[in-house]
Amino acid sequence: MSSLMECSFETIINIFHQYSTRLGHPDRLNQREFKQLVKKELPNFLKKQKKNDAAINKIMEDLDTNGDKDLSFEEFAVLVGKLTEASHEEMHRTAPPGEGHSHGPGFGESRGTCHNQGGTGQTQGGHGHGHSHGGHGHSHNH
Numbered sequence: 171m172s173s174l175m176e177c178s179f180e181t182i183i184n185i186f187h188q189y190s191t192r193l194g195h196p197d198r199l200n201q202r203e204f205k206q207l208v209k210k211e212l213p214n215f216l217k218k219q220k221k222n223d224a225a226i227n228k229i230m231e232d233l234d235t236n237g238d239k240d241l242s243f244e245e246f247a248v249l250v251g252k253l254t255e256a257s258h259e260e261m262h263r264t265a266p267p268g269e270g271h272s273h274g275p276g277f278g279e280s281r282g283t284c285h286n287q288g289g290t291g292q293t294q295g296g297h298g299h300g301h302s303h304g305g306h307g308h309s310h311n312h
Contacts (some may be wrong), residue, residue, distance in 0.1 A: 185207070189204070199240060201227065204226070212253070229249070
């Protein structure tokens with residue numbers, strides 16, 4: 171049985187591939203796929219930017235360290251790390267006053283409801299399929 175953290179990693183990977191397999195290279199996000207992912211999967215984290223295509227393009231440009239106009243998973247993971255860190259800071263900022271280590275809500279509107287959405291290896295409404303690229307394989311949930 172996977173831990174919650176392991177399931178969270180798997181969810182991030184599966185969501186990346188839900189979008190990366192739509193157009194072009196199946197292990198890279200092009201600009202259109204990245205915009206779709208941001209608007210659908212990050213509605214609360216990037217509230218201001220998600221309505222602004224220019225802002226989303228700038229985020230992608232900043233993440234695209236090799237300048238190939240696509241995002242590899244490694245480049246995408248930088249965004250995940252930055253958003254995780256920003257949400258952690260927000261959780262401390264919104265923590266109830268008092269002693270001890272506590273967290274308030276982060277940027278998401280889950281209010282603690284993110285636990286085990288869809289079960290292990292499933293995203294909400296998961297319809298899985300598997301495939302391989304150049305000798306490595308993985309499954310994607312849609």
